[in-house]
Amino acid sequence: MTRMVFSGFGGQGVLVLGEIVATIAMHKGKEVTWMPSYGPEMRGGTANCSVIVADTAIGSPIVQSDIDILCAMNGASVDKFLPRVKPGGLVLVNSTIVTQKVDRDDVEVLEINATDIAGQVGNLRVANMVMLAGFLKKTDLFTLDDITTVLKQRFAGARSQDLIPLNIRAIEIGMGE
């Protein structure tokens, strides 16, 4: 079982990011749950979602502790969730926004310059997708092809077709870092 939290400012796309990871895992035949924090939140506020991927039926969909993978898009997310990551867990940090030191030596930390890279490809909104590079580098949950398949489904409307190569390029730059 892999217990994940995706967290950041509202508007950074953490809910969509978690949904994409959950969708990929579902296509791979896994049991999955996706649970948003759906309190009174807004753009610029905080948002997070819990994603669980497992081989057997999932009980509680809420991940508040024993986090295997934390994907933190802003500093507040690091403050809130870092203490709840399991020893040996993985912490993916958007280092463009997160300025503080990730202060734990019993977890693996990967810094990804996500917002900067998104700026490089010309669309700040793909910063969330850049974080997927961390999954590709540090886990065997899915491949770049899996991501492409899900993006093709998501952007099935003709109007947004050009977003697929944009997203993939952002992820590839993230992997090259």
Add this chain to the structure above:
Amino acid sequence: MKVLMKGNEAISEAAIQAGCTAFFGYPITPQNEIPEYMSAKMEKAGGVFIQAESEVGAINMVYGAAAAGVRTMTTSSSPGIALKQEGISYLCGANLPCVIANVARCGPGLGGILPGQSDYFQATRGGGNGDYYTPVYAPATVQEAWDMVFESFDIADKYRTPVQILLDGMLGQMMEPVEMKVHPRLNIDKPWATNGNADKRPRNTITSLSLFGEVLEAMNLQRFKVYEEIEKNETAVENTVKEGDTVAIVAYGAPSRIVRNAIDELRAEGINAALIRPITLWPYPYDTFQDLPKSVKHILVAELSMGQMVEDVRLGVNGKYPVHFYGRTGGVVFEPGEIANKVREIMGKPAKPLASGQKQMTDSNLKGGI
């Protein structure tokens, strides 16, 4: 192929697939995805979507559509469902089939938008005026929510009654893979419907009004004969208690999933706890509590309320076992460790620290609920 869906989306699409052609709603968190989905899809499916002027408007539109013989639904969340109670009472009085989903939040009053289970009494004890019940289904997974929508429309038509689906914000908002199986629907004639007949049959009248005592009483007695049939045929429960288990934990809906985690934790340390999950809240599976294995010593009820279902469990248990209670309210959701600690307390074992940092409720906090 499975599709990742929110509970709210599953309920919406399942309703369309089950032949619902008239949806009337009004916005309220955490059920907003349902009217949103219906506004996008219902018309394309050949049905009617109306965002009513209020919850009261919506339930009375349901009354009209049901009287015309079509499959119809409204959804809301706790305070909105409270507003619909007059309409639900009238629907019951007029024997009209419909489906009402309550994506419950915490209360009372406007309360908050976070999950709650404190509408149990409202759902299972009538809720409006007069003698009536409605069947109440309580899904625990998004797949179950999908499947129950089909069943609810069938049960509504079969027994000519409103049916409620009671979930909470957690299940409404969470996503899980759904096998979008279209279950065959019960096709039943509705010779009572006021659907226009060009004088080919005597006029049908749909009303809950009767000013003659004996006539109204006969209608009530007949309705309770139907309730007896529903109790006999439709009571549903998932009972995982086996010989050797000492603690039965009773929970329903999405919170029952949290209890499953607690049970795993307890069993790993040698405390044999098991889950009883009522699937229908009315009719309630009272008999389950009379047929438990001899090894059972304690019953614990866990719900996101001050202990409303405890009353039904007590009725089922009928003094046979001590009944304990653990609950959270106000939108606070218990974590598995809280339930496990409550069981440890019952078994005389020391508590463990809670992973989330939440505060364990004590019996003195919850006094009145037990």
